[in-house]
Amino acid sequence: MNVEQIILIFVAASVTNNFVLTYFLGICPFIGVSNKVESAVGLGVATTFVMTMAATFTWLIYHYILVPNGLVFLQYVTFIIVIASFVQFVEMVIRKISPALYKALGIFLPLITTNCAILGLTLFMVLRDYTFIEAVIFGLGAGVGFTLALVLMAGIREELEFADVPDSLKGAGITLILAGMLALSFMGFGGLISG
């Protein structure tokens, strides 16, 4: 168990290979929920939880159920079951703890299920042959990275309220341009970690 390796995986998943800004996964909630910092943080935390738990459980299921029985071809179905279950769980928890957040997130909360960043995470995990600890850290890092991107974007968009945006770019247009610029600036981290 190499500590350096683990820190590397965390930083890579959250910053240099940020799921949203480098792999362009999970763009839908990225655009949809980045209006307010508050709800962005809420969705970010919920997604981080789902990502970490999904990574943990899919790793266990993959290595202790699918591989020994030769059922690797079922990985997509299995992963989706795990993700969907956790999203349901998170939905219940948020509804209980914070009805206001539940309302603010609206349809994007159940839509975490279809967030491709999460399925992407589980598939990367298999592809890169991570050990259990590495997988958990990878999930956590990816979640933190997703939250980071979401909150950054929400912060910018809150400022944008006061900006004089040309008519034709209002709304989605300027948001996508901003997302592109944010992605470009994240490319600057590219040389930080090699491999």
Add this chain to the structure above:
Amino acid sequence: MENLALTAVLSMAFLAFFFAGVLAFAHKKLKVEEDPRVLEVYEFLPHVNCGACGHVSCHDFAESLILSDEDPLKCRVLGEDAREKILDYLGKEDNGSFPFLPLVRCSAGKDKKKPAADYSGIRTCRGAALVFSGGMECEYGCMGFGDCEKACPFGAIKMVDALPVIEKEKCTGCAKCAAACPRGIIDIAEKKFDKLYYVACSSRDGALRVRQICGVGCIACGICEKLSKEGLFVMKDALSREVVSKQGKQEEAANIASKCPTKVIKDI
């Protein structure tokens, strides 16, 4: 091979039951108590989530009906039956409301829309409205791409001869069409009487130009205003407008409509 199928089924079943069990347990533990009245009122609502009442969904509307004393008549989609049931349930009086209908303020059919240029962009009104005058000489009229038809959740609008035609039986007055029209041609009005006479034109151009580019628009001659002693029609910004509250004088309104030189006063 059979073995593989069996293990596949078994392991998937195991996983499914495991997660179902966890969720069922969580559901019990984390159950949120909901006001049962909300659900009962929700049952009366149309469940179409059109948003005409100003709430996100029918469920949201039901919640505000119970918890914050919202006016149930804000739901325009309610049928007679459902309205009575809800008013009854909430113990409120029906203070008399009438159906809302959209008024299409343009009469120019396909051959009356004089083209100014050849518009070959996206075939929507929204798209066309962004480019000068959408390929039409008239800057106010219906461009005829049918954004309102697509916006209608009830299928009550059909484009006939490049103009929207409203099926009164299906229309609920939810005003989605009015919001979809980039030129704001569609007004929503309360229909209190048998017929509602309205001016089917939005052009603020002068008489000469209207005659040149359209021929079926309001030329602002003012005849309707002069003829209506009770103020049934009023001129404003080179355009005539009906006064909905005075439409009780149905015969007079019909008479004035027949006197309009361009026959632009129509009824719905």
